[in-house]
Amino acid sequence: MDASTTPPAIVKFDNVVKKFGDFVAVEKADFEIGQGEFMAIMGSSGCGKTTTLRMLAGLEDPTSGDIYLDGERVNGRATWDRDTPMVWQSLALFPFLTVQENVEFSLKMRGVGKAERAKRARKWLEKMQITEFADRGINQLSGGQRQRVALARALVTEPKILLLDEPLSALDAHLKVRMQAVLSNLQKDLGITFVYVTHSMSEAFAMADRVVIMSRGRIEQIGTPEEIYRAPYNRFVAEFLGSANIFDGVVGAATPGGHMVAYDGGEVDLPASELLDAKTGDKVTFMVGAENVDLAPTDAGQDGLAATVVGEEFLGATATVFLETDDGQELKVQKSHAELKAVKCHAGARLIAHWAPSACHVLPGEKG
Amino acid sequence: MGNENKLINGWLMLHIALCLIFIFAPIAGSFVFSLNSDRFPSLPLGEFSLDWYRAIWNDPLVWSGFGNTVIVGLIVAVIATILGFGGAYTDYRYNFFGKSFYLALALLPPTIPVVIMGLAMLAFLSRIQLSGSTISVVIAHGVMCSPFAMAIIRLRLSQMDPDLEAAAWNLGGNEWATLRHVIIPFTRPAIFAALFITMAVSFDEFAVAWFVSGLNETLPVKILGFLQGQVSPRINAIGSLAFLSSMTLIVLAQLLLRNPNEGSK
Numbered sequence: 205m206d207a208s209t210t211p212p213a214i215v216k217f218d219n220v221v222k223k224f225g226d227f228v229a230v231e232k233a234d235f236e237i238g239q240g241e242f243m244a245i246m247g248s249s250g251c252g253k254t255t256t257l258r259m260l261a262g263l264e265d266p267t268s269g270d271i272y273l274d275g276e277r278v279n280g281r282a283t284w285d286r287d288t289p290m291v292w293q294s295l296a297l298f299p300f301l302t303v304q305e306n307v308e309f310s311l312k313m314r315g316v317g318k319a320e321r322a323k324r325a326r327k328w329l330e331k332m333q334i335t336e337f338a339d340r341g342i343n344q345l346s347g348g349q350r351q352r353v354a355l356a357r358a359l360v361t362e363p364k365i366l367l368l369d370e371p372l373s374a375l376d377a378h379l380k381v382r383m384q385a386v387l388s389n390l391q392k393d394l395g396i397t398f399v400y401v402t403h404s405m406s407e408a409f410a411m412a413d414r415v416v417i418m419s420r421g422r423i424e425q426i427g428t429p430e431e432i433y434r435a436p437y438n439r440f441v442a443e444f445l446g447s448a449n450i451f452d453g454v455v456g457a458a459t460p461g462g463h464m465v466a467y468d469g470g471e472v473d474l475p476a477s478e479l480l481d482a483k484t485g486d487k488v489t490f491m492v493g494a495e496n497v498d499l500a501p502t503d504a505g506q507d508g509l510a511a512t513v514v515g516e517e518f519l520g521a522t523a524t525v526f527l528e529t530d531d532g533q534e535l536k537v538q539k540s541h542a543e544l545k546a547v548k549c550h551a552g553a554r555l556i557a558h559w560a561p562s563a564c565h566v567l568p569g570e571k572g
Numbered sequence: 573m574g575n576e577n578k579l580i581n582g583w584l585m586l587h588i589a590l591c592l593i594f595i596f597a598p599i600a601g602s603f604v605f606s607l608n609s610d611r612f613p614s615l616p617l618g619e620f621s622l623d624w625y626r627a628i629w630n631d632p633l634v635w636s637g638f639g640n641t642v643i644v645g646l647i648v649a650v651i652a653t654i655l656g657f658g659g660a661y662t663d664y665r666y667n668f669f670g671k672s673f674y675l676a677l678a679l680l681p682p683t684i685p686v687v688i689m690g691l692a693m694l695a696f697l698s699r700i701q702l703s704g705s706t707i708s709v710v711i712a713h714g715v716m717c718s719p720f721a722m723a724i725i726r727l728r729l730s731q732m733d734p735d736l737e738a739a740a741w742n743l744g745g746n747e748w749a750t751l752r753h754v755i756i757p758f759t760r761p762a763i764f765a766a767l768f769i770t771m772a773v774s775f776d777e778f779a780v781a782w783f784v785s786g787l788n789e790t791l792p793v794k795i796l797g798f799l800q801g802q803v804s805p806r807i808n809a810i811g812s813l814a815f816l817s818s819m820t821l822i823v824l825a826q827l828l829l830r831n832p833n834e835g836s837k
Contacts, residue, residue, distance in 0.1 A: 263738055283741045284749075296739035300757045312753070313744035357743070 213272075214239045214365055214397050215260060220269035222255050229255040231421040233269070237399060239364070242391050244400045244412035252421040253401045257367050260399065262286045274364065284313070289358035290367040293374075295350055297342045297357070304329065304338040307356045314361070328356040348379050355390070365397040372407060384410055405445070409433070417441055424569075438569025439489060447494040447524075449535050450567075455479065455486045465490070468533055469509045478566045489570035494524060494538040496563035499547045500556045508558030511535055513551050516544075525549055527557060599815055606808035624809040634810065637794030640706060641775055644790055648713040649771035655714070656721025656766055661755065664729040665737075679719045689716065690783030697784055704786025712784050713774040720773060721766035724829070728762035729755075765825040772821035775814070 213236035222230040230252040237243045245253040258264040259271060262283030270277050278286060289310065298306050307325040316324070329335045332352040337345060345353065351371065358366055368387075372380045388411050391398045402408050408415050409429040417424045417432065417440075424444075425437040436442040442450055453467035462476040465488060474490070482488055500506035511527035523544060527535040535557050539549075547555060609621035628634045659678045663671070681689070693712040697703040702711065736758070740750040756763070778792035785793055791814060798807055 261742055263742065282746070283738075284744050284746045287744075288742070290739070290742050292735045292739055294733050294735050296733055296735035298736065298740075298754060298757075300760070309740070309745075309753075310743035313740075313749055361744070 212239050213237060214241075214274055215399070216270075216272035217256075218270040218272065220256075220259065220266045220271060222252070222259060222264060223267045228421050230259070230266075233423060235416060235423065235426055237397060240395045240397060242388075242398045242400065242411055242413045243416065244402060244408035244414070245416045245418060246402055246405060246408040247418035248403055250420075251418040253403075253416075253418050254369055256418070257290070257369055257399060257401045261288045261290050261367050287361060287363045288365055288367055289361065289363050290369060291354045291358050291371045293370040295354045295371070297350060297353055299342050302339050302341060303334060303345070303353050306342065306353055307360050309357060310361050324360055325356075328360050332356045347375055348383065351375070351383055352386075355387075359394070363396065365399065366391075368398060368400045370402055373402075373404075380407075387411060417444060419444075435565055436491065436567060438567050441569075442491045442567060447536060447538060448491040449494065449497065450489060450491045451533075452487065452489050455482045455484050455488055457484065468531055469529055470507075472561050472564060474561060474564055474566065478564065480566070480568060480571070482566075482571065486571065488566050490564045490566045492559050492563050492565075494536040497535065497537040497557050497559050499525070499537055499539065499544070499549065500558060501547055502554050502556055504556065506556045506558055508556040509533070509535065511555060511557050513549055513553045513555060515551060516549070527555065599811075602808045603812045603815075605805055606812045608805065611805070624805045627804075628806050628809050628813075631806070633794060633797075634791075634806075637789055637791040640709075640785075640788050641791040644706060644709045644713060644781075645771040645774045647710050648717055648774040649767045651710070651714045652717035652770040652774075653721045653725075653763060653766045655718040656723075656770075657725050657759070657763065659718065659722040660726035660729055661751075663726060664732075678722060681716050681719050686777075686779035690780040693780055694783040703784055704788070706785075706788045708784040708786070709781050709788070709790060712780045713777060716777065716780065717770035717773050721770050724766045724769065724825075725759055725762045728759045732758055761828040765828040768821040768825040768828075772818045772825075775818055775821070 215237035217233040217235050220230060220233040221228070233252075233256055245256055247253045255264060259266050260273070262278065262281055262285075265280060270279055272278065273286060273288070298309065301309070304322070304325050307328055308321045311321040311324060326335070326338075329338055332355055334349055334352045334356065337349060337353075342350065342353070354371065372383050375383060384407060387398070387400075391411075400408070400412060412429060414426060414428055415432055416426045419440050425432055425441045427435075427437075432441065433445060436445060436448065439450060442448040451467040453465040453472075456464040456466050456471070459473050462474050462479055463482070463484065464471050465474050465479075467490075478490075479488065500508065502510065509529050511529045511533075513525055514528050515526045517524040517526070519538075522538050522540050525537045525539065525544065527537065529535065537557060549555065604617070606624055607620055607622070608617050609623060610618040663675060668674075690712070693708070693715075694703055697708045697711065702708050737750055737754060740754040741747070745753060776792065777790075778796070781790045782793045782796070789797065791810070795807060795810055795814075798804065798810075
């Protein structure tokens with residue numbers, strides 16, 4: 205993370221640990237979120253992402269470590285004394301109130317007068333384009349409309365930060381993409397910080413400025429979607445992205461630009477910039493993106509890994525081909541249908557998988 | 573269902589009809605005879621008459637019993653519902669050591685035979701100089717009715733989105749404000765249902781009231797007194813009215829509980 209490019213922090217987690225009994229839900233969370241930043245916290249269920257968000261909201265207290273909100277330490281401060289509204293996965297709208305009353309709720313709790321409440325709620329209903337439903341009950345709304353009510357209800361106090369806990373997970377694919385656009389534009393429009401928890405990489409990468417990837421309570425990597433995609437920090441992240449081929453290798457003899465690295469099935473000349481300060485004899489793990497692997501027929505004289513096609517996954521314009529070498533190493537290759545046809549790819553076919561050394565990325569988190 | 577069996581359906585209908593007849597025939601009989609001019613309930617029926625209703629209308633003993641019943645019922649309904657709400661909310665909100673014991677204890681009273689309950693109440697209340705008054709009936713009925721209120725409100729709370737309360741806190745409501753603006757509005761149908769049901773239970777309860785009421789007898793206790801004194805068709809008239817009041821309360825409660833998702837809006 206490059207501190208010089210991030211805006212002033214509105215949120216700071218300083219060595220935050222959260223335990224439930226013996227279970228460590230969050231293990232040493234240490235990061236900052238900049239003002240006006242769209243930050244996604246991503247991971248599979250039980251990775252600690254929601255606990256992290258709830259600690260920020262004041263719904264859980266950290267076991268140790270400090271949380272700063274807008275420069276102030278907020279440990280132990282109740283959620284109703286923070287202005288950290290949250291959009292819930294279940295939305296948690298009040299079924300016994302109308303749309304407008306739902307939106308007015310937090311103003312009412314803060315003792316804002318009736319006329320002022322109505323005025324401010326109206327403004328947000330308008331902004332979310334749900335004015336016509338103001339007097340309806342929550343049960344009379346569609347999923348997308350409820351989503352907008354939940355956003356209006358959370359934003360009506362004009363907070364500096366909005367927390368979102370998988371708010372789109374219940375929507376169908378089409379509506380999800382539309383709401384992503386709504387959220388993205390809203391965040392740019394308001395210029396406030398969004399902290400967005402999700403298990404979906406496509407949601408996180410589509411909207412967020414930066415992404416925190418968590419697993420089993422640990423933060424595996426923080427970076428922009430592009431940084432993470434191009435340079436996963438460790439095996440977990442590379443595997444999480446789903447389209448990486450991962451190889452374990454040993455650093456060998458020096459070459460003019462770097463070192464040879466020997467791995468199961470071959471050798472590759474990696475530049476020093478990739479290898480960082482690895483020396484001869486060190487173990488390294490590197491990955492090759494599935495889209496960077498090429499296939500050639502066995503008789504083309506191409507150097508590479510000989511492998512057998514075990515299956516194919518259709519992905520619209522491209523397909524992902526799964527291959528296995530004789531040693532059992534699994535390979536994934538993503539190619540267009542025309543390219544696959546050209547090498548006569550079919551289940552059971554023998555092909556040579558090869559790639560340019562520049563396609564290799566060493567996982568810095570796996571060194572040693 | 574594609575394989576509905578007409579024979580089985582027919583038997584089930586018959587079974588239900590028989591059950592209903594078995595339950596309601598005596599009540600219906602009592603109702604019919606309450607409108608019959610004859611001194612003794614016998615067939616064929618005499619003339620239609622409202623004499624027995626006129627008789628109880630003019631009977632101060634009936635009025636005092638009815639008055640006691642209504643006062644006790646109203647106070648018990650309020651107390652039992654407040655206690656029941658507290659019990660149900662405690663169960664919803666907190667986890668603590670011995671919670672299952674607490675729940676068992678809170679829901680226990682209806683399982684105790686009423687005679688034992690009545691005796692125990694009498695022994696206890698007379699020791700603290702509270703027996704033989706209207707208050708003693710209120711206390712005894714409060715104990716008996718709270719579990720009903722708790723069960724009804726607990727059911728409603730279990731239908732609540734578990735995030736709802738935390739969402740209200742997160743939106744700036746402290747715990748009291750959230751209780752007032754979220755938990756109570758959400759449970760409102762169940763709260764009213766609990767008021768009606770507990771009132772109906774108190775209204776009908778005889779055994780415990782008989783033990784502890786002393787001279788301030790409630791209507792059911794009065795009815796026994798009437799029966800011991802003389803067999804009069806007035807009993808039928810009182811019974812019909814008591815049945816009608818209880819049914820009204822129960823039906824109101826059922827209506828409130830029928831569609832809980834509607835809320836108050």
